[in-house]
Amino acid sequence: MSHRAWIATRKGLFQYILDTGKRTPGWHLASSSFLGEPVSMVLPGGNDHPMIAALNLGHFGVKCHASDDWGDSWHDIATPAFPPQPDEPADAENKDVPWKLQQIWSLAAADGVIWAGTHPGGLFFSKDCGDSWQLVESLWNRPERRGWFGGGYDVPGIHSICIDPRDPQHLLLGISCGGAWVTRDGGKNWELHAKGMNAAYMPPEQAGEENIQDAHAIAQCTAAPDTLWCQHHCGIWRSTDAAASWQEIKAPVSSFGFAVAAHPRDPDTAWFVPAASDQLRIPVHGALCVNRTRDGGKSFETLRTGLPQKDCYDLIYRHALAVSDDGQHLMMGSTTGNLWISDDGGDSWQTLSNTLPPIFAVRFEAIV
Amino acid sequence: MARIVLTQQLQRFTYVPEVEADAATLREALEASFAANPQLRGYVLDEQGHIRKHVAVFIDGQMLTNRQNLSHPLGPTSEVYVLQALSGG
Numbered sequence: 001m002s003h004r005a006w007i008a009t010r011k012g013l014f015q016y017i018l019d020t021g022k023r024t025p026g027w028h029l030a031s032s033s034f035l036g037e038p039v040s041m042v043l044p045g046g047n048d049h050p051m052i053a054a055l056n057l058g059h060f061g062v063k064c065h066a067s068d069d070w071g072d073s074w075h076d077i078a079t080p081a082f083p084p085q086p087d088e089p090a091d092a093e094n095k096d097v098p099w100k101l102q103q104i105w106s107l108a109a110a111d112g113v114i115w116a117g118t119h120p121g122g123l124f125f126s127k128d129c130g131d132s133w134q135l136v137e138s139l140w141n142r143p144e145r146r147g148w149f150g151g152g153y154d155v156p157g158i159h160s161i162c163i164d165p166r167d168p169q170h171l172l173l174g175i176s177c178g179g180a181w182v183t184r185d186g187g188k189n190w191e192l193h194a195k196g197m198n199a200a201y202m203p204p205e206q207a208g209e210e211n212i213q214d215a216h217a218i219a220q221c222t223a224a225p226d227t228l229w230c231q232h233h234c235g236i237w238r239s240t241d242a243a244a245s246w247q248e249i250k251a252p253v254s255s256f257g258f259a260v261a262a263h264p265r266d267p268d269t270a271w272f273v274p275a276a277s278d279q280l281r282i283p284v285h286g287a288l289c290v291n292r293t294r295d296g297g298k299s300f301e302t303l304r305t306g307l308p309q310k311d312c313y314d315l316i317y318r319h320a321l322a323v324s325d326d327g328q329h330l331m332m333g334s335t336t337g338n339l340w341i342s343d344d345g346g347d348s349w350q351t352l353s354n355t356l357p358p359i360f361a362v363r364f365e366a367i368v
Numbered sequence: 369m370a371r372i373v374l375t376q377q378l379q380r381f382t383y384v385p386e387v388e389a390d391a392a393t394l395r396e397a398l399e400a401s402f403a404a405n406p407q408l409r410g411y412v413l414d415e416q417g418h419i420r421k422h423v424a425v426f427i428d429g430q431m432l433t434n435r436q437n438l439s440h441p442l443g444p445t446s447e448v449y450v451l452q453a454l455s456g457g
Contacts, residue, residue, distance in 0.1 A: 058422060059452045059457070060423070061414060061420055076407075083415075084416065100416055
């Protein structure tokens, strides 16, 4: 099977295609879109929705564009917008965040519904391919939302949207910093599901509080959707009961990092990219590596072949590690604009580019 | 008639009209621009109707400091410049 990959960066969207022919086999840069503009997230197209690119224009706000021809042409679609913000007393102790869209941080789609997670913590959906968006007010109006806070950003953000392949009404959200939230009825009702996570950055008596956990990213196994992997600010957690409980896992090198990829077919396999915790956010000892477990987190292999092992200061953002739907290809991009591919499940890596802009997100798409 | 000049840097994204309008306030002047191209609204204002954080508005040479109050009065020959701020790039 061949694949394409979408690379969303600080300065545009890039497409790589895997050529499986005999003349020039390998991954090649195939196109670019929105050169010069920040692309915060991309959603590959599907049977019932177009491809969507979310731009975060520095001056003129968030804008969404859609394509039906793999980025050859784009058309404007609507952008999610918050409703009018109610007035608050000027001396209110716990003032709400501004109800202003700052960034689209996550996109997912199933069953004709596109979901968008944002800073400052709003979830939106569209049932008309992005022509209109609605805020999920049942989550936005939860009193717990006022307890969320920013992690790396000034406001909280929804970075992970895991849709249960068995039931598109069953969603899990990862929020930084707001724990993990689950709906089983398409967004009408929500429950907080971060039990077992631990926040060392809080006063000790609040470390286990579910609503302030800084999940950096949560990934779901497609074939066994009750298995979830969470790269957290304070370590790695795994759930095998659809987030009813989370168990901590210790990884070699460092358990700190941002990215996680879950094997789509094997619930015991996942990949992480360790970084020096947590004030430094660079590879440990300047050597980039990927941690892979194939036994549910009991043990890890630290994979380094083909990755820079000296004077490397690349950080892999939370959306910048991806695995293809056959579990064979892994791609990762860095804050320094380096892009690597592995075609053997992470055993070895090849450099695709050293000169891309800072990379926000990588997404695979199978070519059928 | 007040004159409203929008940065040509917006031309990368949408049509940028030159507008003269019988506008008594900044809000009326901006609405005249949005009437010429409705897409402009989302580039200049956020969803709360405030001037975007990294858009700079000058009225008769004075930079607007209150982004939430668009009722700033205009004179019959006022010039309004809507520019890309140097922040936010």
